[in-house]
Amino acid sequence: MDFSLTDAQRALQQDLRAFAAREVAPTAAARDEDERFDPTIFRAIGAAGFAGLPFPGQYGGAGGDAVSSALATEELSRVCAATGIMLSTHVSLVAWPVFRFGTDEQKRAFLAPLASGEKLGAYGLSEPDSGGDDAGIQTTAVRRGDDYLLQGAKVFSINGGEADIYVVYAATDPTQRSRGMTAFILEKGMPGLRFGKTERKMGVRSAVAAELVFEDCVVPAANRLGAEGEGLKIALAALDGGRTGIAALAVGIAQGALEEALAHARGRTHFNRPLLDFQTTQFKLADMQTEIEAARLLTRRAAWLEARAAPYTRASAMAKVMASDVAMRVTTEAVQILGGYGYMRDRPVERMMRDAKITQIYGGTNEVQRMVIARHVLAE
Amino acid sequence: MDLALTAEQEAMRRTVRDFARDVIAPRARETDERDEFPRDVIRRMGDLGILGLPVPEEWGGVGADYLSYILAIEEVSYQSAAIGVILAVHTGVATLPIVMFGTDDQKRRYVERLATGEWIGAFALTEPDAGSDARAIRTRAVRDGDGYVLNGSKAFITNGGVADVYTVFAVTHPERGAHGVTAFLVEQGTPGFAVGRREEKMGLHGSPTAALEFADVRLAPAQRLGAEGEGFKIAMSQLDGGRIGIAAQALGIARAAFDAAVAYTKTRRQFGRAIADFQATRLTLAQMATDIEAAQLLTYRAAGMRSRGQPCTAEASMAKLFASDTAMRVTTDAVQLFGGYGYTREYPVERLMRDAKVTQIYEGTNQIQRIVIAKSLERGGLP
Secondary structure (H helix, E strand, O other), rough: EEEOOHHHHHHHHHHHHHHHHHHHHHHHHHHHHOOOOHHHHHHHHOOOOOOOOOHHHOOOOOOOHHHHHHHHHHHHHHHHHHHHHHHHHHHHHHHHHHHOEEEEEEEEHHHHHHHHHHEEEEEEEOOOEEOOHHOOOEEEEEOOOEEEEEEEEEEEEOOOOOOOEEEEEOOOHHHHHHHHEEEEEOOOOOOOEEEEEEEOOOOOOOOOEEEEEEEEEEEHHHHEEEEOOOOHHHHHHHHHHHHHHHHHHHHHHHHHHHHHHHHHHHEEEEOOOOHOHHHHHHHHHHHHHHHHHHHHHHHHHHHHHHHOOOOOOOOOOOOOHEEEEEEEHHHHHHHHOHHHHHHHHOOOOOOOOHHHHHHOOOOOOHHHHHHHHHHHHHHH | EEEEOOHHHHHHHHHHHHHHHHHHHHHHHHHHHHOOHHHHHHHHHHOOOHHHHHOOOOOOOOOOHHHHHHHHHHHHHHHHHHHHHHHHHHHHHHHHHHHHHOHHHHHHHHHHHHHHOOOOOOEOOOEEEEEEOOOOOEEEEEEEEEEEEEEEEEEEOOOOOOEEEEEEEEEOOOHHHHEEEHHHHHHEEOEEEEEEOOOOOOOOOOOOEEEEEEEEEOOOOOHOOOOOOHHHHHHHHOOHHHHHHHHHHHHHHHHHHHHHHHHHHHEEEEEEHHOOOOHHHHHHHHHHHHHHHHHHHHHHHHHHHHOOOOOOOHHHHHHHHHHHHHHHHHHHHHHHOOOOOOOOOOHHHHHHHHHHHHHOOOOOOHHHHHHHHHHHHHOOOOO
């Protein structure tokens, strides 16, 4: 039982930390303030070799695994959750399903540019009336010769509008509900693919969440990912890994907030003593640290199981629930420790608190995750 | 990074789990109700080697690694938290310091007997006015010729009254503060040594907790463990390990409450359906399971580090803090899921809730653990 990182993983973590400090942190506050997605950040991630960490070299990846991926998301999110969510979506929900379920041709055409960072990925699953309930899907895909015609709309598509490649789910057999769902790979510029409203969000403001609209969108049959009716299976598999990514994102946010709180507690004097000398502060920091470690270990364990191709649905759900709840508590406490300063936008903790909230919601709300966990434990 | 148990660890866990199910489980309720030290069960644990797991084979032990021993505490505590703490105190804090600091003569006399369960061990540091603040101990040992004369009293001593040998900490050099404390091995029956009041506790019935009184107890030089002034070093050597042990105990308690809750909610029917079918029940069960797994990972991580001889002070404190708080929440939630039945002594969850409470208190209160963790943060111990 050894949780310590290998030398290679530790080196990767150091590289990521240095990269995040140099390329991501300096503009994090301004990008948030301006609600501005900055494509140069993704380009820098690609140039550094972080856009396809878990994929084999033959497809432009770095030959790592799910643990490398979790390390990347954690380190980037430590300074900027919007960057973490952008990368984690790109890797887990777009590149990964192509890697896992795509044909060789699709891997060459789509995975390679995604993994090398040449192209950014987005995905479309949620709809206005179908969030946690994938069976309520309204978007349809009708076969016509060598193409499919897509009709409908997706909401909350992370990276939507900015991305070049989209993994989208549509009903090919609406009578079958979720069993009739099929996955497709779309490209920006395809006729009939349009981007609707870009959401105005509480947090992760420099990441985009946009509406995807399909109006007689023509998708070649060669772009179908997996067989007809395999969409739900693909979506669920991708979301399992995506949850580990969200957990890593939440751990990163919480770690960043703890470090800010600790630095403030060291420097700030009250009643002629550093804030850190008060037990009230010490206890808050100790609880934050302990909970972050608990969340981090669950996250690493889920990633480790995935890397060994062991079942990890239950593990990633637990990691996601714990880490996101911890991120919410820890960021809220960090704002409290910073007091009035914590509430002000020239310190990062108010942003972290806003960013943390989404981790309890997306990728399957924590309520849905608890139902998943309960189903597993009641079946054991 | 390797999060799997080794084949040996798995095999050892299975052995202890089977033993606990077959031998401890049938006695758990009675041990609680009568508050009697289950000497026969302890003897059988000794026969099987469970009391000497981390003790080297040359001194009568099994020579297993620290994590194996921690897994044993968890499995034993799953059936009986009282027997879990008897094991943790006997093996962890009473036996291991003699392995580390004892002379060969002391190891022959004590470790060989303790490792097999022929003798029971206890650890006596706490005093009525010296709990978390161990430096405030007042028990004195004064040089007398070659030997020492011991005077004072100890409080809340686990295995007190049933142990055959006690590791007793006393001040030999008051002017040297923390460096003036020395450890002694005091055998039951030594003239002047008496076991005082046995505490009546909320939980952990069957694990005796007693006061010890020392009135002009004469000790031979061979009764001193380690050098003069090494007492705190000896006590501290088991601090991290002791905390991991209590984390494992808490984990065992929490798992027992969770499994009982799962079984009960599947069969208990209200409004025409099993209560496990209600979302409110499922939310609670899911949270319990998640917290338990996190506590388990924290505990195993710390135990693995200790097995490899890595420093793990903050990790041990985090495991103890998180696992004991989890045990308290999980057992309380389990009683709630059982409803009125949970409050009766017909079902084990009320005992588990009573047993859980002490894990937040002993081996360093959770307040002390938070201070330890905060200190490590202060020193920059961030990952």
